[in-house]
Amino acid sequence: MGKQVLITGSSRGIGKETALYLAKNGYDIVLHCNRNIEQAKEVLEEVKSLGVQGRILQFNISNREECREVISKDIEQNGVYYGVVLNAGIAKDAVFPAMEDSAWDSVLNTNLGGFYNVLKPIVMPMIENRIKGRIVTMSSISGLRGNYGQVNYSASKAGIIGATKALSLELAKRKITVNCVAPGVIESDMTKDLPIDEMKKLIPMKRLGTGKEVASLVNYLMSEDAGYITGQVISVNGGMY
Numbered sequence: 001m002g003k004q005v006l007i008t009g010s011s012r013g014i015g016k017e018t019a020l021y022l023a024k025n026g027y028d029i030v031l032h033c034n035r036n037i038e039q040a041k042e043v044l045e046e047v048k049s050l051g052v053q054g055r056i057l058q059f060n061i062s063n064r065e066e067c068r069e070v071i072s073k074d075i076e077q078n079g080v081y082y083g084v085v086l087n088a089g090i091a092k093d094a095v096f097p098a099m100e101d102s103a104w105d106s107v108l109n110t111n112l113g114g115f116y117n118v119l120k121p122i123v124m125p126m127i128e129n130r131i132k133g134r135i136v137t138m139s140s141i142s143g144l145r146g147n148y149g150q151v152n153y154s155a156s157k158a159g160i161i162g163a164t165k166a167l168s169l170e171l172a173k174r175k176i177t178v179n180c181v182a183p184g185v186i187e188s189d190m191t192k193d194l195p196i197d198e199m200k201k202l203i204p205m206k207r208l209g210t211g212k213e214v215a216s217l218v219n220y221l222m223s224e225d226a227g228y229i230t231g232q233v234i235s236v237n238g239g240m241y
Contacts, residue, residue: 002052004081005134005222006030006071008061008118009088011039013188014138017211018085018218020046025219028053030074030081032088034060061088061114062106071121080125083134083222086118089156093149104152111156115163123171132175134222137164139182141237157182161233168231177230179221183214184237204239 005022009015011033019029020043029047031054033040040056047054055078059070075081089111092103115137126133142150143157161180168178185199186209200206214236220226221234 002026002028003083004028004030004079005083005085006032006057006081006118006122007085007087008032008114009034010085011036011043014183014186014211014214015085015087016043018087018215019043020050021212021215021219022222023047023050023052023054026052027083027222030054030078031056033058034088061118062110064113064117064120067114067117068121071118075122075125080129080131081122081133082131084119084122084136085218086115086135086137086160088114089138091150091153093153095149096151099152107152108156108159111153112159112163115160119167123167123176126176127171127174130174132227133177134226135167135171135176135178136218136221137178137180139164139180139233141182141184141235141240144182144233144235145241164233165231172230175227177221177226179226179230180233181214181217181221182233182235182237184209184235184240186211186214186236202240203237207238209236209238 005027007015007019010019010031023029031040031044044054044056057070057074059066092107137160139160140157142154143161146154164178164180171178
C-alpha cells in the first residue's frame with residue numbers, strides 16, 4: 001500500500017479534481033462524501049483506473065461523534081493516513097441583517113467545526129506512528145478579504161486560516177506540515193449559477209480558475225519537496241486581493 005490521503009468532500013468539484021490529481025501522482029485515495037455516495041463511487045472507479053488503491057468513507061463533518069467513529073475505524077483497519085485534505089464545506093449566503101441563526105450555525109459548525117472533528121482522530125495516530133505527514137486545509141478568498149453576503153462563510157474560512165497556522169506550530173517538531181490553500185473564484189457546481197461575466201471584472205486575469213489549478217498546488221504541498229513549508233496560506237485567485 002502506498003501513501004494514503006484522505007480528501008473530504010471529494011465526490012465533486014475541487015475535491016474530485018484533487019483526488020484524481022493525487023491519484024495520478026501515485027497516492028492511494030480515501031474519498032469522502034456525506035450524501036453523494038453514487039457520485040463518490042464514480043470517482044472511485046476513476047481513481048482505481050489510474051492504478052492506485054481507493055475507498056470511500058461516508059460521514060457528516062459537522063457530526064463529531066460520527067467523524068471519530070468512522071475515521072478511527074478506518075485507521076484501525078487500513079492504517080494511518082500520510083495526508084489529509086480538508087476540502088468539504090458549505091455556504092449559506094445572505095446579507096447579515098437578514099441572516100437566519102441556522103445559516104450562521106450550520107456554516108460555522110460545518111466549515112470550522114469540521115476542522116476539529118476530522119483532524120482530532122487523525123493527528124495523534126500520525127504522531128504515534130512517526131508519520132512525516134501533510135495536512136492541507138481549504139480556506140477561500142472570502143476568508144482573506146471578506147465577501148458581501150458571506151459574513152458566516154468568511155468567518156468560517158478566516159477561522160480555518162488561524163487554526164491552520166496554530167496547528168502548524170504544534171506539529172512542526174513532528175515533521176508534519178500544515179498549510180492552507182485559499183481558492184478564488186473556481187469553475188465548479190458552486191459557481192455555475194453566479195453572474196460570471198460580472199465576477200470576471202473583479203479578477204485581474206479576467207477568467208475563473210480551474211479545479212486542476214488548485215489540485216496541482218495541493219499535490220505540491222503533499223510532496224516531500226514541500227517538507228520545509230508549513231503554516232502558509234497560498235491563494236489561487238488570478239490576482240485578486
